[in-house]
Amino acid sequence: DSGVTQTPKHLITATGQRVTLRCSPRSGDLSVYWYQQSLDQGLQFLIQYYNGEERAKGNILERFSAQQFPDLHSELNLSSLELGDSALYFCASSGRDPTPGNTIYFGEGSWLTVV
């Protein structure tokens, strides 16, 4: 158990809908990352938050947004869903300092299926 908790584990929704994925980082971790894993794109970095502030953006679509709350949990919002958004979405967290190379621990992921 990595200590990173993601909910829901599985989600099926229709095209055009909006979903929210939730992540609780490991106790004490201030950095939260979101990744998307799909068959055709592999593992892609979406966005990072550190202590409530956005720090870096990767290949995140404009239809997607995220935030990190004062209690450090994070949510990834996916809207106007398309079939191609079906993927495994990982949340990950890392140490108290934004020190490069801190181990990044992954949650078990949220499986999103868009039908």
Next chain:
Amino acid sequence: AQTVTQSQPEMSVQEAETVTLSCTYDTSENNYYLFWYKQPPSRQMILVIRQEAYKQQNATENRFSVNFQKAAKSFSLKISDSQLGDTAMYFCAFMKHEGGGADGLTFGKGTHLIIQP
């Protein structure tokens, strides 16, 4: 931008054998970190081993060791005495030092390792 290449989509070895997974990367950075993650059928991403680019000594974690060749930009993973539980996808990943870990990890496409009984 960084790229990570894993040239072996799939490998299969017998239990107890030693296997080496290849990884090359391309970067203009001088300070960075390299990782191997394991993803078993459960899909959980598990850190196997990490290497700091400024360290010449190769990292070792029990049966897992790396061969880090900075000049060649190569970072291979050796698994000794392979076990059935080692069956998984293995991802090589890069993180640059500059920016305090922002941008997170850049992953390769993975190698599917199958350990045969």
